[in-house]
């Protein structure tokens with residue numbers, strides 16, 4: 162995208178991510194502002210207290226964690242995700258993802274018969290819920306043979322930090338409506354959340370509106386709301402604070418919906434991409450920033 166030479170510069174001003182030093186796992190940043198790959202860990206086994214503490218630290222620091230070569234069962238995925246909070250259920254009335262024989266695990270499977278896939282626009286998961294899911298953990302056991310099906314992640318912290326002070330001031334105190342019916346049809350919750358939120362663990366501020374769910378800014382007339390949201394969606398989706406995860410069979414991506422947005426790429430039709438997802442319940446509504 163552009164970096165205009167006219168007017169004030171737009172720069173991600175968050176500190177560049179550095180490799181934090183851990184004792185029991187290895188964590189390698191995936192980009193300057195978001196994402197890290199965790200190695201020297203086996204998610205088919207219970208983790209040590211040290212590993213749990215270090216993975217939690219890395220999750221807060223990097224916003225999305227990637228793992229590779231983890232042939233996990235439902236039980237393994239539930240045990241690992243459950244370290245971060247109680248697991249929750251999807252609030253959507255009609256979803257593209259399917260249920261499985263386990264009530265907490267959903268199937269994300271696409272093939273030549275698919276008409277759509279889940280999550281093709283920038284979003285955080287189910288932000289329409291009064292307490293949106295804290296995080297989501299997707300495991301893909303099958304990936305397209307010729308590549309494709311990458312997932313993009315964006316740091317809403319870095320996007321917030323790069324706003325000008327006047328824009329930060331303007332947005333602070335405003336709220337927006339997140340309407341689940343836009344994505345999951347009638348009968349899905351609708352909620353209002355602050356536009357600028359503060360992460361309960363890191364204390365950092367981020368922008369909490371997304372293309373999928375946010376219908377309007379509550380305090381503005383429609384034309385102003387549309388213009389501001391359009392700007393924010395484009396701003397959050399800028400390449401400068403995004404990373405792109407290339408899946409392999411048995412990779413896992415585990416993201417924090419409170420400070421990251423994501424977008425799935427469907428460039429692999431008619432090939433198969435298939436896996437399972439669990440979500441960690443939100444324990445509080447988004448906190449005003």
Ligand SMILES: O=C(O)CCC(=O)C(=O)O
Nearest residue numbers: 279280286299312425438
């Ligand atoms: O399939 C993906 O890469 C992500 C899809 C998505 O939006 C999700 O699992 O929440």
Ligand SMILES: [Fe+2]
Nearest residue numbers: 280285286423
């Ligand atoms: Fe999603």
